[in-house]
Amino acid sequence: MSFGTMDVYLNEIENNLQSILYNKEEDQENETWKMYMERKNIVLEFLHSDLSLHLLKRHHKRIELLKKCSYYIEILPKHLALGDQNHLMLPTTMFQLVDPWRFQRMKKLGTVQTKIQLLLLTDLLEQLEQGREELVHFLETYDMVTFLARWDLVKQKLSNLSELMDNFLAMLVPGRLYVKHRLVSDVGATKIPHIRLVLSTKMPVMFDRKESVAHEDWVSLKWFITSQQCQPEQYELRFKLLEPRTQQERIQCGIMPVTSNMCEIRNLLSDRSYRFTVKRAETYTLVYEQWRDTITLETKPYPDEGMESTMCEP
Structure with a gap:
């Protein structure tokens, strides 16, 4: 093989290697870009659905409405759910069996629980709003390399905000009052009914x-x-x-x-x-x-x- 022919052959090999390397780099860049877009879309979807501005405004109005509500203690048998109209037909003797002094203590507990619940709702909503601002900041300021490098941080932020939202939604509904002591006085031979106390709103x-x-x-x-x-x-x-x-x-x-x-x-x-x-x-x-x-x-x-x-x- 002549030197001229060998040079041509070597040049072809070099060009092929460069082409292979270029294609490989291009494939890697495409994969990186694809990963970036997929992860970015995850954040965008979360912002547009679970943490949208419209949804947060609705929650704001809901909290303002809850602050204006009246809160009451309801005494229910354990087999009835809150809001079940059948409890309206219960004999008044059930209320008469409740010890008045102990019931007053439970009313104070209900007052404290309601105040704490309203404060926590306000605080949780502020955390959700702040978390949304941070996610928007990530999207607007991070380039592709920085975004992918800090994806674990972003993913943890999404998980935390999702958990916060679950806690917030669960707290929107007044809950059950924990009865540490018996509310029913000793009624002798009378069978003590199984009751529970819940907070209800008007x-x-x-x-x-x-x-x-x-x-x-x-x-x-x-x-x-x-x-x-x-x-x-x-x-x-x-x-x-x-x-x-x-x-x-x-x-x-x-x-x-x-x-x-x-x-x-x-x-x-x-x-x-x-x-x-x-x-x-x-x-x-x-x-x-x-x-x-x-x-x-x-x-x-x-x-x-x-x-x-x-x-x-x-």
Whole structure:
């Protein structure tokens, strides 16, 4: 073989080797890019579904609603679930068997548990929002090499946020109260029933701001219960004149028990502002109720009769 032929042969081998190496590097780059896109899509899917801004805003509204709710203790037989309407038919003797002093202790525990639950929900939601911001930061600032190098960190962050979300969703529903001591007093030969205590919620009472109107010396008020039909309940309505001008005007206030979802208050002063507040009447089983709705209405001035008579003259 001549030297010229050998050079051509060696050049072909070198070119083939370079081509093989180039193709191998290209394949590796393609595999790396494919891995990067797959893992990036995992994060994007998590952000768009489990941790979307829309979902977090809904949870914010849910927490704000829960802060306005009323919380009660319910005594249920162990075989009935919370919300089962059959428990309304239980004999009242079950409640009478519960030791009043021990029940008051459980009410205090229910109050503490409710407050802690609302605080934890707020804290968990803040952690979820912060975690979302961190994931978005990873996607926006990490290049492919950095993202893949820190994938274990990102994956752990996804796992932690998923667990946080599970805890948050589980805590949205009031839970069972742990009964350390017997609630039922010694009833002798009577068989002690198997009972359990649970926390239940009632949606907040809110004024209907379209239907609540003021006239010259009286107001017509109407309210409703959020997300449900108004059930027959006892309510407490308060009213107060704002900025009284005389000592006599300071008595323009009061508390009224109401058994429906509407009320009229008469004998008010004209052209003045009044504040009205409505809430459920307190019951024996109430453990927590921090919020109550308030509305301010201004009564209308009486027509100026002198001016009207002047305008009517020919």
